[in-house]
Amino acid sequence: MPVSQRILLVAALGVFAQTVLAQTPPAQAPPSGPTVQDRIARMMSPGTGAWTTDQLATMTLLRDAALTDPYALTELRHLTDNIGPRISGSPQAQAAVDYVAAEMRALGADVQLEKTTVPHWVRGEETGALTAWPGQTPGTTQKIVLTALGSSVATAPDGLTAEVVVVNSFDEAKKLPAGAVKGKILLFNKPFDKRLAAQGNGLSAYGQAVLYRGAGPSVAASLGAAAVLVRSVGGADYRLPHTGMTYYPAGLPKIPAAAVTDEDADLLANLTHQGPVTMRLVLTPQTLPAVQSYNVIADWKGTEHPEQIVIVSGHLDSWDLGTGAIDDGAGIVVSMQVIHLLQKLGVHPKRTVRFIAWMDEEQGGEGAQTYAQEHAADLPNHIGALESDLGADHPDGVTYAGKPELGDYLRPVAQVLDAIGASTLTGGEEAGEDIGFLKGVPGFTPTQDSRFYFNYHHTAADTFDKIDPQHLGENAAVMAVVAYALADASTPAPR
Numbered sequence: 001m002p003v004s005q006r007i008l009l010v011a012a013l014g015v016f017a018q019t020v021l022a023q024t025p026p027a028q029a030p031p032s033g034p035t036v037q038d039r040i041a042r043m044m045s046p047g048t049g050a051w052t053t054d055q056l057a058t059m060t061l062l063r064d065a066a067l068t069d070p071y072a073l074t075e076l077r078h079l080t081d082n083i084g085p086r087i088s089g090s091p092q093a094q095a096a097v098d099y100v101a102a103e104m105r106a107l108g109a110d111v112q113l114e115k116t117t118v119p120h121w122v123r124g125e126e127t128g129a130l131t132a133w134p135g136q137t138p139g140t141t142q143k144i145v146l147t148a149l150g151s152s153v154a155t156a157p158d159g160l161t162a163e164v165v166v167v168n169s170f171d172e173a174k175k176l177p178a179g180a181v182k183g184k185i186l187l188f189n190k191p192f193d194k195r196l197a198a199q200g201n202g203l204s205a206y207g208q209a210v211l212y213r214g215a216g217p218s219v220a221a222s223l224g225a226a227a228v229l230v231r232s233v234g235g236a237d238y239r240l241p242h243t244g245m246t247y248y249p250a251g252l253p254k255i256p257a258a259a260v261t262d263e264d265a266d267l268l269a270n271l272t273h274q275g276p277v278t279m280r281l282v283l284t285p286q287t288l289p290a291v292q293s294y295n296v297i298a299d300w301k302g303t304e305h306p307e308q309i310v311i312v313s314g315h316l317d318s319w320d321l322g323t324g325a326i327d328d329g330a331g332i333v334v335s336m337q338v339i340h341l342l343q344k345l346g347v348h349p350k351r352t353v354r355f356i357a358w359m360d361e362e363q364g365g366e367g368a369q370t371y372a373q374e375h376a377a378d379l380p381n382h383i384g385a386l387e388s389d390l391g392a393d394h395p396d397g398v399t400y401a402g403k404p405e406l407g408d409y410l411r412p413v414a415q416v417l418d419a420i421g422a423s424t425l426t427g428g429e430e431a432g433e434d435i436g437f438l439k440g441v442p443g444f445t446p447t448q449d450s451r452f453y454f455n456y457h458h459t460a461a462d463t464f465d466k467i468d469p470q471h472l473g474e475n476a477a478v479m480a481v482v483a484y485a486l487a488d489a490s491t492p493a494p495r
C-alpha cells in the first residue's frame, strides 16, 4: 500500500475509534453484555487482575532473565552430551536423576526422590532385508531401515523370514480375506499428515498416525500375523525410523513390532503391488525385570502458603536412539531454569513452586501415576501444574487445560509475554501427558511451534544441535512467568 493511502487509512481508523469511544448506548435498549467502550478499554488495558503492578514487574524481570541466562542451555548440554539417552530403567536414567537432584540442591531447593517402579526394556539388534521381490537381481538382498518399537518382543535370534502384506488402515486389514496375513509380516502404511504439521498442528498429525504404532501389534496379532511393521510416525524424509511405545493387550499373542522409515514403507507398498515380497526381520530386544527409579521433586518453598503448590515439569526419561534433547531434555531444563531464576533474582512467591522431573513418560508414565496416587489427598492444594513436552521451538503463548475462565485470569500475564510473541491464550484438553494424571488441577504449557518437532521426535536425530537457544529461552520465560504468576497471585487460578 502506498504511504499516502496508509496515512488516510490510519486517519480514518482514528476517527472511527474516536466515534466509537464517544458513543453512548441508547437509553431505551440497555446492552446485555459489555459495551463497545468496555471492550475497547479492556483491550487497551487489561488491568492487573490477580497481581499488583510490582508483581507484573517481577514477571518482566523473570521473562528478560530467561532470555539471556545460559543456565538452561548448559544443563541441556550436560544431560544430552554427557549423560546421553535416558530410557526408563537404564543406568543413564539413574545418573540423570542423581544429577538433576544435585543441581536442584545446589540452588537451595528442598529435594526429595520419589520412588516409582518402571519398565526396563533394552533394544537389541534390529535389521531388515528383502530376500525376494519382483525384479530382484539374483543373489542379492535389499536393506530395509527400521527400529524396534518400545516393549517389542524379539524374533528368533536368527530372525523371521516371511512375506510382507501392506495395508493403509485398520479397516483395510480387517477386510482382507481370512488367513491372508497368517504367518506373514503386516505393514500398516498410514502416513503422518505433513500438511497438518506444516500448518502448526503437529500434535494432531501425530495423534492420527500414532494409533497405528500403539494398536498395530494387537490388530496384526488378531489376524494371525507373525510380525508387524508400522510406517514411522514423523515428518522428515531422511530415512530415519521413529521409535515409540507399543502395547500388547492380554489374550493376544505378542508379535515382534518395528517402525520402518517413510521411504521403506513406500518401497514395500510399491513392490508388494507388483508381486510377492519376502523379508527377513531380526529384532532382539529384551524386557528385563522392572526396576526402581525416581521422580525428582525440588521445592522452592512458598512464604505464605507453603502447602499450596505450583508444579513446573518435564520428563527426564527419553528414548534411546538419540540423546533426548527435544524430547524432553528441553522440558526438564526450562523447568530447572524456573528454580534457578527464582534463586538468582531472590524471588520468593507466596506459594511453593515445585520442580518435578517425571520418570517414565515414554513407557507408560509410571512416575506421574505414582505421584498422582501418593499425593491424591493433597491435589486440592495443587494450584496449577505446568509441563513442557513438545520440544523447544518458539512458543506463541500459553495453552491451558481446565476452566474456560483461565483465559481471562491469565490475560495480564499474557501482556507480559507479548514482548516475546507469546501472548496467545489457548484452551486445550490437556497441557501435558504427566500432569494429565493430576485430575482437577489446572494445567498449563507453552504453546510451542510444532511444525518441525515430529521430524526428529523419537529418532537418532533428537540431539542437542536441534535446540535453538533463543527459542529455548522463550520457553523458559513462559514457564518462569506463568509459574511465578500462579504462585504469587492474590487469588488462585479458577478450577
Ligand SMILES: [Zn+2]
Pocket (backbone or CB within 6 Å): 315, 327, 328, 361, 389
Ligand atoms: Zn516427551
